[in-house]
Amino acid sequence: MAKLIVTTREGETSEVEGERGISVMEILRDNDFEVAAICGGCCSCATCHVYVDEEWMDKLPAREEDERELLEELESFKDNSRLSCQIEFTDDLDGLQVTIAPDE
Amino acid sequence: MTDTFIIVGAGQAGGQAAATLRSKGFEGRIVLIGEENYVPYERPPLSKAFLAGELPVEKTFLKKPDFYDNKNIELRLGRRVVAIDRQARTVNLDNGESIGYDKLLLATGSRVRKLTVPGAELSGIHYLRDIADVEGIRAAMKPGARLAIVGAGYIGLEVAAVARKLGHEVTVVEALDRVMARVVAPQVSAFYEKVHREAGVDLRLGTGLTAFEGDGRFEQLRLTDGSAVPGDLAVVGIGIVPNVELAQEIGLKVDNGIVVDEYGRTEDPDIFAAGDVTNHPNAILGRNIRLESVQNAMSQAMAAALAMLGHLEAYNEVPWFWSDQYDLKLQIAGLWEPDDEIVVRGDMESRKFSVVYLRDGAIAAINVINNMRDFLPAKKLIEAKSKVDPARLADPEVPLKEFLTT
Numbered sequence: 001m002a003k004l005i006v007t008t009r010e011g012e013t014s015e016v017e018g019e020r021g022i023s024v025m026e027i028l029r030d031n032d033f034e035v036a037a038i039c040g041g042c043c044s045c046a047t048c049h050v051y052v053d054e055e056w057m058d059k060l061p062a063r064e065e066d067e068r069e070l071l072e073e074l075e076s077f078k079d080n081s082r083l084s085c086q087i088e089f090t091d092d093l094d095g096l097q098v099t100i101a102p103d104e
Numbered sequence: 105m106t107d108t109f110i111i112v113g114a115g116q117a118g119g120q121a122a123a124t125l126r127s128k129g130f131e132g133r134i135v136l137i138g139e140e141n142y143v144p145y146e147r148p149p150l151s152k153a154f155l156a157g158e159l160p161v162e163k164t165f166l167k168k169p170d171f172y173d174n175k176n177i178e179l180r181l182g183r184r185v186v187a188i189d190r191q192a193r194t195v196n197l198d199n200g201e202s203i204g205y206d207k208l209l210l211a212t213g214s215r216v217r218k219l220t221v222p223g224a225e226l227s228g229i230h231y232l233r234d235i236a237d238v239e240g241i242r243a244a245m246k247p248g249a250r251l252a253i254v255g256a257g258y259i260g261l262e263v264a265a266v267a268r269k270l271g272h273e274v275t276v277v278e279a280l281d282r283v284m285a286r287v288v289a290p291q292v293s294a295f296y297e298k299v300h301r302e303a304g305v306d307l308r309l310g311t312g313l314t315a316f317e318g319d320g321r322f323e324q325l326r327l328t329d330g331s332a333v334p335g336d337l338a339v340v341g342i343g344i345v346p347n348v349e350l351a352q353e354i355g356l357k358v359d360n361g362i363v364v365d366e367y368g369r370t371e372d373p374d375i376f377a378a379g380d381v382t383n384h385p386n387a388i389l390g391r392n393i394r395l396e397s398v399q400n401a402m403s404q405a406m407a408a409a410l411a412m413l414g415h416l417e418a419y420n421e422v423p424w425f426w427s428d429q430y431d432l433k434l435q436i437a438g439l440w441e442p443d444d445e446i447v448v449r450g451d452m453e454s455r456k457f458s459v460v461y462l463r464d465g466a467i468a469a470i471n472v473i474n475n476m477r478d479f480l481p482a483k484k485l486i487e488a489k490s491k492v493d494p495a496r497l498a499d500p501e502v503p504l505k506e507f508l509t510t
């Protein structure tokens with residue numbers, strides 16, 4: 001099992017085990033972090049927005065058009081913004097660090 | 105003594121409410137009772153990827169099955185609540201068991217509306233609401249099977265799209281003169297009709313159904329124009345009815361749904377409701393509504409769970425919804441009305457555009473087709489109700505968020 005390091009909106013950081021082959025959103029949701037993930041991961045709601053530690057950005061697959069278009073309209077958008085439902089967790093991502101973005 | 109909170113209905117709203125109660129620190133007993141044999145799951149994939157066989161069933165689950173144990177949420181699956189006693193504050197299950205509650209959440213959702221035409225009892229006629237229904241449809245969709253779909257709402261059309269992709273012959277019959285008539289303007293219906301016809305769907309609009317015909321088993325639809333549509337299976341998607349009976353029996357106010365306030369409270373201080381089953385106020389729209397959407401189920405469940413804990417946070421959001429058909433991702437925000445002025449942003453032919461609905465000079469609703477960039481700003485604009493210049497709005501190069509600042 002690979003590790004995912006999560007910082008909450010309150011600034012608390014913790015480590016959880018991430019199952020391979022599921023999305024980072026699913027890991028966050030199963031571990032009760034505050035991502036509403038209303039649409040269940042179909043890239044429709046942007047309620048699973050996270051900031052990815054800069055170091056990891058280029059290790060992730062690029063954003064697809066839908067993800068990019070949704071993200072860019074968020075007030076809290078930054079260069080390292082991602083929709084966590086669009087990141088599949090793999091062994092290569094062992095140690096990935098994400099910060100949950102503010103609720104909009 | 106710790107408090108017991110009972111949730112009736114282990115669907116999207118019930119599952120979310122249980123999770124919210126725990127994440128907000130409730131330490132009492134939570135009993136989540138659901139008639140289906142599955143942990144709470146998401147319904148949208150049922151007429152999309154799950155029907156197409158592209159998604160294992162576990163992927164529809166709202167939370168992993170061990171979540172409930174870990175959070176000490178007592179799941180009673182395959183169990184139906186048959187009665188509630190408000191005086192004694194108990195619920196009765198179909199196995200004779202009775203459980204006492206301090207607070208009760210009704211999240212009973214809705215069930216499909218059934219047809220009563222002659223032949224409605226034949227085998228081979230399917231409806232689509234739960235996992236078991238999809239399993240039945242998939243088993244009947246053998247290679248080469250022909251589908252006769254009744255109803256061109258989003259469920260019928262999503263099934264048609266999946267079936268065409270899998271190579272089945274598909275006929276869709278709709279009594280109204282256009283598809284998705286309840287939720288989109290005629291221009292958008294026309295666009296989707298063209299898409300389905302180009303994909304090979306035989307679309308019969310303005311044609312009602314008079315009977316299902318067959319010898320014990322469904323063989324064909326008989327239509328109001330006298331013609332017959334042969335098929336190996338029929339799939340009916342003609343809407344839903346909210347499961348209000350339990351609430352009705354105990355005298356709670358029911359009017360096209362269980363009537364609740366913006367916190368999900370009924371008039372009984374110990375009983376709350378959330379999801380498809382509620383009729384609730386929406387301050388943005390300025391009226392009461394009953395919605396059939398995931399956004400509503402999830403957000404209202406969170407508000408109701410908070411209210412059960414004594415924290416009042418009003419649920420008041422722009423309603424939104426989505427539907428996937430072929431390569432088209434449709435997102436709808438706000439509720440369309442027939443008198444709205446229509447502004448199209450972008451070229452419909454390009455399959456990436458938005459249709460904006462103006463009411464009193466402000467954006468009241470939007471349909472976004474493969475054009476995600478308009479979606480979030482549109483939701484904010486609907487909420488703000490600020491006036492927009494239709495000419496500028498019609499220019500797809502002008503980002504919608506620019507209207508927010510003016």
Ligand SMILES: Cc1cc2nc3c(=O)[nH]c(=O)nc-3n(C[C@H](O)[C@H](O)[C@H](O)COP(=O)(O)OP(=O)(O)OC[C@H]3O[C@@H](n4cnc5c(N)ncnc54)[C@H](O)[C@@H]3O)c2cc1C
Binds near residue numbers: 116147149232350379
């Ligand atoms: C095929 C399909 C596709 C959809 N696609 C979309 C979409 O793309 N986007 C979108 O926003 N929405 C979609 N929806 C709508 C959305 O799924 C519903 O609005 C949502 O599931 C409502 O949640 P709920 O918890 O209120 O009800 P439900 O999810 O229906 O849950 C209610 C549960 O309560 C149980 N129950 C009822 N009575 C009792 C009782 N007496 N005792 C015990 N249990 C009981 C029921 O068995 C059910 O499991 C779709 C729905 C369907 C059926």
Ligand code: FES
Binds near residue numbers: 039040043044
């Ligand atoms: S869960 Fe909705 S966009 Fe990620």
